[in-house]
Amino acid sequence: MSLLSSFKKRSTLDAAIKQVAQARKSEAGKAEQLYKGAYQGFASVIADHLIVSEALYHWGFALLHEARTQQGQQAIEIYEDAISKFSFCLLTAPHYLGAAIDGGVAFMELARISSEVAKPELYHLAEEFFEKACGIQKGSAAYNLACVYALRGDGDACLAALQTAKEYGSLPDEQNILQDEDMAGVIDAQWFKDFLEQARIKSAPEKIKDVSIDVEPRFKLEKKEDFDYYS
Template sequence: MIGSFFRKSKLKAAISHVNKARKREGAEADHHFDSAYKGFSEVIDKDLLFTETLYNWGFALLHQAKTKSGDEAVKLYQDAIEKFSFCRMINADSLGAAIDGGVVYMDLARLKGAAPKDSLYDKALALFQEANRIQSGSASYNLACIHALRNDQEACLSALEDSRDHGSLPLVDDILADSDLDNMKSHHWFIDFVESLKVPEEPEPTPEEKTSEPEVEASSQQPAAETKEPIAEPEKAVPVQEEPATVETPTEEEDKK
């Protein structure tokens, strides 16, 4: 309740700065605009529900775009980029927004037939690197794919090893089926790397190694059933109804100034 009150207060103050900025010029106007932006960011800073909503909105747009083609798909990808960017603006440590934001740029690059050196791949690369900053190795496989598309063997192997070391590699079959890695698949180092991921089959025991286990007589007594005290369900919090925030908006008279 108190947090909501302070947020409303900050929002009103930020809007007031906007109104003042519109009546001034130059550095003084910029000062009020900057103060307003700071206030707006403080209102929504680390708002987990807001960032989670934005992330899932972007996630939905990303996967809908995968089902479309042409301009319709491009529009959905661009909308997804906006949602992920806004999410990261509020919470710079949003891992999902960083990784999936990079995936959007890669999908968009493929859709547009962009060359591996295109800026769309650069933007994807930057987001995957940011994801690794948030959680080491989380996007290393994605980075390996970009390096493979760009024929950078050394960087690709390094990223694959980093992904393996952090437990974020896909299954071997998925790696072999990934077309982004096609440039690397004929190289000996790639073949050796994939082979190193395969779990060797355990040899069957020889007749001499097989031993018969002693039979255990079944007990006539059945173990007593374990009884557990019923667990009480947590009480549900009663939602607090709050009055909607009244937001000051510029009047028509102010618009004419």
């Protein structure tokens, strides 16, 4: 690191520390803005250190899986910890796809074990993470978004997201979709059955001169549990 770069980082860090001090003395609205500004400053100091982003992501990934083994308040706290790691990872590396997807997954799983009152806001936060993921790589979290829309009962948005997932190769296989608890509210809808039928037809082997040819998908998907992309 050059002397000039080191000096700039020191100045940024000092400014962030001052913002925290000001936030502690400010009222709620102003304090929140100051804290957010400070966090951005802290993140920029370490933004060019890829190993930090990697560590934050994998730390969050480990916490996400640990949370699945716990129950009640302990699980909630671990999910929240995982989300904080994914969030900070995205502050230091805004295009870190895994953090965007798994952050959304963590919010979805947290919503499942939270009160009915808390669920809508948690699903909204999950949606924001999934939209960020799709902004990083188009279609990468389209199925996750379809799950959010299904839970809200928004059939049109769910269908559009499923079609995007199909187009970009991020759609799970039919059995996994039908077993997905997030899709339980839409699986009996006619539009959903029609979508699966069309997906089934397009995925069927093509025939040329009576010789069957299996068409390879753009992305080969294995079992749902092998991926953390799906909620």
